[in-house]
Amino acid sequence: MRDGESRLMEIDNLTPAELRVWRAFPRGEAVDFRVAEDEDVAGGAEWGAERTVRASVLRALMLNGPQEDGEIPALKLAGARITGVLALQYGTVDHAVRLSHCHFDDVPVLYGCRVRQLNLSDSVLPGLTAATLRVEAVLRLTGCLVNGPVRLGGARIAGALFMDRAEIVADEAAEPALQLNHMSLGDDLWAPGLRVHGEIRLNGATVAGSVNLNDARLSHPGDIVLDGQTLVVEGDVHLRRAHTFGWVGLRGARIAGRLDFSYAHLSNPGDAALRANSSTIGELWLRKGPPIQGTLSLRRAQIDDLFLEPEVVPEEVQFNKLVYTSLTPQEPAERRLPMLERDREGYVPHAYEQLTAAYRRIGDDRAARLVQLAKQRRHRATLAWYGxxxxxxxxxxxxxxxxxxxxxxxxxxxxxxxxxxxxxxxxxxxxxxxxxxxxxxxxxxxxxxxxxxxxxxxxxxxxxxxxxxxxxxxxxxxxxxxxxxxxxxxxxxxx
CATH class of the missing domain: 1.10.287 (Helix Hairpins)
Structure with missing residues (x-):
């Protein structure tokens, strides 16, 4: 902002803390109000005027801040309490923005905003409204504590989205906690250690890289915890050592690489724990974890390599019209047949034919015969007395x-x-x-x-x-x- 109004704000209306931020902006210098690197940002509501910055001042800098010849402006602020609503809807921010370790009193509104790069790492927010946001580089929410819904539906991020170690707590009766539906990512969704209390909505999203949810804790008991319907991922989806309380829905998803649930705990007793019906997956790994608590539903899914350990298979499955090219690890038919007998639909001939074909592809004719014999015996139970x-x-x-x-x-x-x-x-x-x-x-x-x-x-x-x-x-x-x-x-x- 270069007109007389901006100069008036700079000279007469800015607090000492705001003036320090204003003067650092044209040269891209960082302003850090923290008294210690490990201070608790959750107590930021008690921070005094010496480290309080109004959202309207930040908005003025981001949209049309002062510039100096030969310098690259950028907003780099840490350890501040930001009061008021940071309203940037439909605005265009041509500078890199880093508001890390900050405490926001109100929900930032970035709906339809265009920004070069946005970093809110380790900040505390009451929510984030940024649907249809456009980011030219990366969006960082690393280590954030968000006490309300994060709305990023329809966002377009050219680079990666970082949410590692973030925690999102939303009212279970309200909207989804993390809304990434119909979002487009040009790189990875990087969120190891993510903790979400409520629903994650990823339906219709497109990820050019991979999705990393290793060590995540996702909780929405009795309801959908991760909605990835028609999700498209060109790389892998990792949920190693993840804990999910609620059901994971991946109906119609297309994952070119590996969907990895190694060492994961999937729990939704009385209902489905994992639904990947009609999905197309390069590799599905269910291994080294406890038995799934809930139904495993893979109806009409197409999987190149199904890595399914018998110990992980729950008491109820749905495998009708499931197609897979290979089944690993190699187990005797006696250990594979019980999982077909747990199908909720009863006798499913197609499941037996798929298992037979898997054994024949590796040359185990004995196991293939055992599966076919088990199929005939299971079919016999569906016939009339004379049959x-x-x-x-x-x-x-x-x-x-x-x-x-x-x-x-x-x-x-x-x-x-x-x-x-x-x-x-x-x-x-x-x-x-x-x-x-x-x-x-x-x-x-x-x-x-x-x-x-x-x-x-x-x-x-x-x-x-x-x-x-x-x-x-x-x-x-x-x-x-x-x-x-x-x-x-x-x-x-x-x-």
Whole structure:
């Protein structure tokens, strides 16, 4: 501000603290009112006039402050109490702004503002209204304590957004605590150690870099704690060692790299803890943490590499139409099958087919057969009584075609019983002068094999108990033949 009004403000209306800031601005010099580097900014409401600066003075500097030839102006202020509303809506700030370790009495209003670079690190604010903010470089909220909602919806930040160690506390009954919906970031969202009491809204946001929420504590019990619906991240999303109380929603999200929940604690008992339905993810890591408390829902998701440890899988899952290329770590089928049995939708054939395909891709045919056998047994429970009965017969005889050697065992056992019984008691011939020499072994084979004849069955007529045995052998032979055929057909169709 170069007119007479600005000079009047400079000479007559500024306090000593404000005058010090005003004179430092044209040369980009820093003004630090702190008495110690580790002082508690939360007590800034008690700071006196010697370190109090009106928001209107800062606004005048930021929009049209004095300049000196050959110098680069910048607002660099630390340890100040800022009174009044810093109202910069729709304004343009051509200078770098750093208001660190400051205490704001009122919510800054930066709606629609354009700024080169903004640094509010380690400050205490009652909230921040900066929707549709435009930042040419980076926005820093590192270590901030914000006792109200942070509104950054629709913001466009060419560089990164830093929120590491920040804490945001908002009224749970009001709006989301951290609003980053439809925001565009040209670099990372860097927020390790972030603590948020309330909802984080990231739906529709675009991040050209990665999202780092390692060691974060996000709390919104019984409700959505992180809404990342249709979120697009070109890099990774890290939530290693994070604690979430509430459900994480990533429906329709696209994460090109890794979504990493290693060592994380996901808790939302009685409802979903993680919903990534219809998402597209390069790698999803759920490992080295305690069992998820709540439902794990990955319905219709497409994942290249699913790193899922059985110990992390919760009591309820939703895997219908989940597609993954590889499943790690390599675990025996006996440890993977229980997670499919926990699906809230009951019997989900697609989940078994995906697990079978994963085992076949690594050449573990035994595990693939076990999964298919488990699928048939699970399917059997959904059938009518007669279907279940026939299923039990197929399972007991040939293991639904996955254990064909069982049919040989049954055949040999029945053959031994028949050979022994008819060897000890020859059935009388129908026509004694035309009957061939009786052979107990081939007579029993004639009874057991419905499509093969050795000329024995039609030449002899057992009586009494031995006739009942012949009927039983004929029925058993037909059952064995039918189940073997059904099993072979099922195997051929899969291949």
């Amino acid at each position: 279940r009965l026939w299923g039990h017969v197929q399972d007991a005889t040939v293991g639904y075609g996955f254990h064909p050697l069982r049919a040989c065992v049954w055949l040999l056992s029945l053959l031994a019983v028949g050979t022994l019984a008819y060897g000890l008691h020859h059935p009388p011939p129908l026509k004694a002068d035309e009957a061939p020499h009786f052979n107990a072994l081939f007579y029993t084979l004639d009874l057991l094999l419905p499509v093969i004849s050795f000329g024995q069955e039609g030449a002899f007529a057992p009586q009494g108990w031995y006739q009942s045995l012949s009927y039983a052998l004929v029925i058993a032979g037909w059952i064995l033949a039918t189940t073997v055929f059904a099993g072979v057909t099922r195997t051929v169709n899969r291949q």
